[in-house]
Amino acid sequence: MPTILQIETATQVCSVALAVDGETIALKEEKAQNIHASSLTLFIDEVMNIAKLKYADLDAIAVSKGPGSYTGLRIGVSTAKGLCFALDKPLIGVNTLQMMANGYLSQHPNYGGLVCPMIDARRMEVFTAVYTNKLHEVVSVNAKIIDDKSFVLELDNNYITFIGDGAAKCETMLDSQNAHFSTVNFNSAANMSNLAYSAFQNENFEDVAYFEPFYLKDFVFTTSKNKS
Template sequence: MILCIETATSHCSAALGWDEELLASRSVSAPEGGHAAALAPMVEELLSLAKAEGKQLRAIAVSAGPGSYTGLRISTSLAKGLCLGMQLPLIAVDTLTILTAGARRLRPETQATLHPMLDARRMEVYTATFDAAGARLSEDSALVLEAKQSLATEGEHLFFGDGALKVKGLWRERHYELLEELLYPEAKDMVALATKLYEAEAFVDTAYWTPNYLKEYVAVVAKNKVLQR
């Protein structure tokens, strides 16, 4: 079994499984800064379940970003602590790849070019492009969406994720689709991805690895509060 942890957005989740087998998953909507309180009980429950089922834990997988600075930092700290304490390898799974796996689970027959999008505030999103089979076509980027620069070129295009609502009606001359479900990256969609990385021994350095934040964290002081932007 691999324990998977995902906290790149306000949707916090954990899952336990191997390849296509999902033993259990848990998820909850965590308010800003609430990832720590939401995540620990879920992970503890899944670890207890694995022990009760006699399942051997082989690795810990964590969502690698991009996404919420606070969320990624919390899940990374927890995953590293578990790896060190249990002497397990750490696996990092790209968040947009996880989100794309979720879209393909919901739309297995799609032939569209896939555009996962995470909200990065205002009209900015974290995004990348994948083909219908889930193969990556572009690297992760922080992109400001503009009406004059359409991502929907020729062919079918499917946009999804909590940032995808920003493209609704943005490119009126283009044909594209928004996934009806408000989709978040989910730990249960990490399991098969993490298994492939485990089998390839694609582990990251537990001590020195850090998530892919894409943008530098900036704290600004306003009205005696520290805000993230």
């Protein structure tokens, strides 16, 4: 009965879940800007208390590894690695986009189309991928600038549901009767429960010492033009 602590900080959502045998038993999450540093450890303590578990009861730590927010990923992965070192537990990395698609498909078990999770990457760019209803990747993870030519071939032949905080801004550009947009949040640590459980069963663990988030793009520092 593996008990896994799960952390999701790739977007504005700060989310922590506990799962036993791939089933979520406790969840704490909130969506707001810049709360990860101040809230993540509090959320972890809260889900542990809800489940009435001690940290020694954990069998592994799972973390959403990206792509996503540079700062959010850095905080989540650093926290997960710190727990793994302190508790001597294995680390599981879960692809953020796959986790989002998994969340949508778990809520729509009879869905027959494709799923396209999108994470906002500023302006008209998104981090994205496309998955089948069996969670097989048909378009690999990439940083994509959305225009009226995006996903034309895929939408010609498939019904696609676009999800995530990057999907809403793309709705007017993807003008097709086969394009559907969901406003439900799927950036939740609860949506990695069965993925983390499968990784644990297969001993698909990360090297805690060398593991880094999957940023996809280099972080770009911006300097204010207003100098006082």
